[in-house]
Amino acid sequence: AAFISIQAFPALLDLPQDLEVSAVSCGSRHTAVITRGGELYTWGWGKYGQLGHGNNISSDQARRVEHLVAKGLRAEEVVCGPWTTYIRVLE
Numbered sequence: 842a843a844f845i846s847i848q849a850f851p852a853l854l855d856l857p858q859d860l861e862v863s864a865v866s867c868g869s870r871h872t873a874v875i876t877r878g879g880e881l882y883t884w885g886w887g888k889y890g891q892l893g894h895g896n897n898i899s900s901d902q903a904r905r906v907e908h909l910v911a912k913g914l915r916a917e918e919v920v921c922g923p924w925t926t927y928i929r930v931l932e
Contacts, residue, residue: 856882857903862875862877868923868925869923873919874919875919880905880906880909881893881909881916881928882904884900886899887900893926917931
């Protein structure tokens with residue numbers, strides 16, 4: 842199993858260049874951000890699929906949720922629960 846760093850305090854994270862974050866939400870072990878362009882990026886513990894990448898893989902690196910891009914959906918709002926992530930999207 843991959844080691845995932847769990848931070849008890851805020852930490853700096855490098856996102857891809859030119860991304861401006863408009864919303865952020867933190868679960869118990871994962872984080873999600875929405876960019877001004879409506880893209881969703883997630884990272885952290887993914888055991889229950891809460892990162893939205895179609896698998897249960899955890900990641901210390903922010904990754905764009907490609908499913909939303911493929912469906913032409915724009916993320917508007919995000920709320921992370923303990924082991925879940927809820928998003929409101931626009932077509």
